[in-house]
Every structure is written in C-alpha cells, then in structure tokens.
C-alpha cells in the first residue's frame with residue numbers, strides 16, 4: 001500500500017484531497033494544527049502540525065519517522081493568507097505568512113525527505129498569485145498590488161521547489177518536485193464566489209500527484225504554468 005502525507009486536512013482542498021486518497025486505497029498521514037480530524041474513516045493517521053512553530057514541525061516529522069513507513073507522496077497543502085484585502089505590505093503579516101507558507105513548509109519538507117521513497121513525488125500547493133509572469137495578466141479584481149504578503153510567499157515557495165528539484169537532479173536522486181496551482185477554489189481562503197469545488201481541485205491534484213511529471217515545474221490542471 002502506498003503512503004501519502006497531506007498537510008492541512010482540517011478543511012478545504014486538503015480535506016477533499018485526503019478523502020480522495022483514502023477512497024483510492026492509500027495509507028494517509030494527515031496533519032491538522034490540533035491533531036484532531038472529523039472524518040470517520042480508517043486508513044488515516046492524524047498528526048499535529050503548526051507550521052509557524054519549529055518545535056511542532058520537528059515533533060511531527062519525528063512522529064512520521066517513528067511510523068517507519070516510506071512516503072510515496074508528500075503534498076504540502078497547508079497554507080494561509082493573512083492579507084485580507086491589503087494592498088500595502090504589512091511587515092508583521094509578511095513575517096507571519098512567510099513563516100507558514102515558506103519557512104515552515106520548507107522545514108517540514110527537509111525533515112520528511114529522509115523518510116521518502118527513492119521514487120517519490122513532493123507536491124507544493126502554490127498559487128497563480130505567486131507567478132511573476134501572471135502579474136502582467138491579472139484583472140482589476142485581483143490587481144497586482146493585492147495580497148502582497150501572500151503573493152511574495154508563494155513566489156518564494158516556487159523558488160524553493162525549483163532549488164529542491166535542481167538539488168535532487170545534481171545528486172541523481174529520483175525524487176520529483178512540483179509546484180501546483182489548484183485553481184480558484186471555493187474554500188475559506190478562496191471564498192464563496194470561487195468557481196471550482198474542493199472536490200474538483202482534489203481530483204486534479206490527485207491525478208497529478210500520482211503521475212511522474214518532469215521535475216521542477218509549475219503546473220495547473222496537468223499543464224505547465226508560467227513561473
């Protein structure tokens with residue numbers, strides 16, 4: 001049985017993705033901030049993970065290692081947007097957002113890598129908001145100056161994904177690294193007007209995560225997306 005770790009399965013895309021993987025017969029390790037989860041399913045191990053807390057990250061990674069399972073897929077889904085409707089960069093919110101979306105995510109990933117299978121897939125749920133090229137095509141309602149801390153965090157996360165892919169390539173390690181835009185999804189973060197249901201996003205991410213794409217790329221619905 002293949003094992004997948006998904007961070008942030010309390011709600012939204014993470015919850016839908018965990019449900020999809022369970023339905024497909026995977027062994028799931030899911031994380032929530034308080035280590036609790038409201039789905040009544042077998043085949044899932046829930047661990048506590050607060051990405052802004054280095055001790056929580058180490059505790060969670062050590063618990064994963066103590067399960068003595070080789071991980072086939074790691075989906076770094078957990079993330080936050082502290083910006084609300086900000087257009088001016090708020091430094092406290094930037095610190096807070098980088099701590100979760102970039103530093104905590106990278107710290108957790110680095111600690112999980114030794115537990116990963118030789119041929120495995122690390123997926124970062126990034127965002128179109130982190131694409132530099134997309135800044136030239138953003139409509140008025142999502143102006144280039146909205147959510148600056150969130151945009152910066154996802155852009156930086158993309159660079160982490162690329163450097164990691166390059167490192168595995170240099171070391172001749174057969175791990176695949178991908179950044180994925182999930183679409184505009186109807187969740188607490190995406191809001192009620194988002195056209196894509198979490199289950200639809202989860203279906204796409206699942207199909208992508210179990211594939212073996214070229215490493216070090218940014219993707220949306222199975223197609224390459226501009227960085």
Ligand SMILES: NC(=O)c1ccc[n+]([C@@H]2O[C@H](COP(=O)([O-])OP(=O)(O)OC[C@H]3O[C@@H](n4cnc5c(N)ncnc54)[C@H](OP(=O)(O)O)[C@@H]3O)[C@@H](O)[C@H]2O)c1
Pocket residue numbers: 007008009010011012013014032033034049050051052076077078079080100125126127128181182183184185186187188189190191194
């Ligand atoms: N929805 C969209 O339109 C959209 C678009 C592009 C990218 N994304 C990305 O997709 C991913 C999932 O987003 P979503 O829409 O499903 O959002 P969501 O419904 O708000 O869920 C976010 C998940 O991340 C967890 N999380 C937040 N901060 C955390 C922290 N400090 N430590 C550990 N876990 C934390 C949340 O846990 P709690 O329940 O405890 O808060 C929750 O499980 C995020 O990375 C987001 O940036 C979403």
